[in-house]
Amino acid sequence: MRSNPPSGRLLRRSAMAVAGLLAGALIPSAVADGDPQDDGRPDLLRFTNGDALHGAFRGLENGPRLQWTHPGARDPIVLDTKTLRRLAFNNGRARASLVDPSHVVLSNGDRIPGRILELDAKHLTVETRFAGTLAIPRQHVQLAAPNPHGGELLVLGPLNPKDWRILEPTEPDGSASSENDEHPPEDDHKPVDSDPPWVFSGGALYSNGQQSVAADVQAPDMARFRFELAWRNRLSAQIAFHATLEPPPPAPPGDENGRNDKPRPGNAPRGQSSQMTADAMLYGPCYILTVTSGYIQLLRCTFDDDANPIVSRLNAFRPNLQLKDTGKAAFDLRCNRSEHAVALFVNGHFVTRWTDPDGYAGTGTHLAFACRSSSASLRLSDLVVTSWNGMIDSASSMQAEDRDVVLLVNGTDRYSGNLEHIENGLAHFRGSYADMHIPLDVIQEIRFARDQTSDPPEPARDAIRLALMPRGRLTVTPAQSDRSVLKARHHALGPLNLDLRYARLIEFSFSDSILDLWDEDF
């Protein structure tokens, strides 16, 4: 059971359950407020042995050692950072959020949010809110993204649990049901006061059961949904998109045609299971993408004139993704209402494309996720919803080893050549056919020639990794810090003074293993 014990206990587990059934449409966190706020939520330390400690971060000193205060302890606690795994600021949400999505990616994977100012033969200059103006040696720059999302950015998240709501499972007739009635018997062993169905933690949503979580992402007719799913114990995910989250109203009662006041699941087409009917009642008209470790299918949910749900499987080649039992993957769904088409990319590779011969079924703007296996868990992160230009094979498909590549925000144009300099908002580019002067406003990203990028060094033994809000990463060697500013050294950027109001996490021990990254308890 995951409930917050009374404050004052030294060790406790914390989780922020997603707000249940919030009334009305929810406004997604398209752009979070950039003004620093301290809402008094505690910081949390996780230790390498699994212990956790709430309280307040006070700073780092030589050693390095961390200073910590707790209401239950009179004096500051000094901790050896070798024993620490992670520090979550402000319940993992930082006290301030960066507004501008533009960023630079370094060869070691660090992602530096900031506004790109200048580039010359040696340095790329970036203005940041958390570290001032940085001059990054060019050989460490892998990618610069002045306008990274292409299309119109609609949602970046999950950043705030209040943007999401838990969907109560429904009976096929549209009425609410208990979870035990809805789900297979193996859920029966769960205690009545079980964990919240979804937990928001550290910029991700973690599932604890099979209920769905949904948000109104204002998905347009031509929409692109990008997100990362991580899973434990075999993937079994359900993604509903362009959903209304409500079935159409039932037909008027008792007319001469004998219409009922409830949908009639008995009229479901052959092959439509009761679970498919219930899903349609839950999500309304929409498409449901079902992803398991072994296959992918797309279901079309509509309703007939009597409000009976009609769920059918769209014909397409059914790929076997062969995803691992525990792992993660980046999904990219591209939808085109006017062409009745949906395309799926996984980890950057085209998987399949469905065309709906009966017209586009999704009439809503919501996006929903569910884990459909009682023994599995799902983590949703890095959600980006944008408009889409409708092109299946986007500009990002171009790669070059020995030339810089510029991709424009229109999603189609891409040039290769030598990016000579950036000045006064213009990128001066020696292209294959002409010298070009391209406003940064129209550049989605610049990929620097790989053969001119230096290999990153191994992180120092005492290196720490900062996660910035909403997205950003810096791997540094700390020198000293108070609650607000961290003095540190970066292998490419040199000495830095980092404003910790924008930090949501400090990782003291980091790896890329999904098991290490899986941590819903901050």
Add this chain to the structure above:
Amino acid sequence: MTPRLPALAFGLAFAAASLPAQDRVSLRDGSTLTGAVRRIESNGKVVVESPLAARPFRIRGHSLESISFESQPGPRRSHPQLLHLANHDVLPGATTRLDAESLTFDTWYAGAINISRSIVHSIDFGVTPQKLVFDGPGLLSDWKEHDDWELEDGRLVCDTGGAITKPRILPRQFILRFRIEWENSPNFRLYFCDDHLKRHGHADRYYFEVNAAGIQLKRETKDGGRRWFSLATSPRRPREFPNQAIDVEIRVDRDRRLLHLYLDGEKLGRYPDPIARFPNGSGIMLESRAGGDMRNIIPLIEIYEWDAVSQFRRSEGRGNPSLDAIVDTHGERYSGRILELIEKDGHPRIALESAFANDPLLVKIADISTVYFKESAELDNPRGSIHFDLRGGGKLRLSSLAMGADTLKARHPLLGDLELRRAALAQLRVAEPANKE
């Protein structure tokens, strides 16, 4: 929609000159008639002269499925460019002039055609010069393990169960084209990307299968619980193809793990391989599974190296409809305004005005994969009712057509009056008219 001769829209008459006598008329009930198509009357009836009949006879338009015209002797015609009209008609040819308003497209079948840019969607460049790796069937001795397959008049034939193989023939990226013909009913598989080259046992390979039940492209695997995955299924059954024959084209892009399938020149789709490890085999195997009075016939099989990168770029689409664009063979793409075709340093080049360059970009024709022209707002993309398939690729939908001994006088809804060479006509189909009076 099943093609059908309209009662009124056709309105043409063929001159009764000395027409070749090997045109093939296919009827909807599966009948085929060989003879000379003399004319098509205004009421839709087709007049056929056959050596089997004492005098010319008429066939009702609604009974007609298609007319395939006899191939004329002479070298194969090909052009390096494909021009796509706004109404999706396709013309092979070569661009010889281009300015801000129009272009000249030189063709072997209709001479030089002046075309307004407002009706052109795009031009694909460098389409045809693919390196031919194998042109067969060739001699029987060139094949391996040819049990129960025989060579008859240059065609591979088998009327029982048997396989014939050709190892180490496929490039990494390739186009495999073949024609499968049959008597009574087909039952045939063609395996590719195959080093196993045996009818039994498990292997990592693909096969195309056609039998009375349908047509499928499948992935066979030796890993996991499933022996094969279905990649593509055609909604058409073999009996729905005219002349008891299907032209099959399979394009394999191993770098992107994609397969493209075309049947009778129409793209059925592109299909990713469901298994991460793409088959690396380089052999092919033809397997006949005929029984009874069935007979499988392979009169043609060709293998080309394939420039899959250019094809990948061509499938992107136009993008912003208010701008022209050039996609080059390296994958770069430039939007702007196409100015003209010029000659510089001995190379024809297309000049494009970009918002981000002071001078026009000059891109060599040899470096261009596709040119897209901006969309015309006024165009309603009219389409003619007479489907005219060009021999060697391309299709036109004509409003009217009149046939002479060597030439055809046609009216195209966008191009206007055309004079086409009779030898260019591969197949004629007539769409069902909107008004069924």
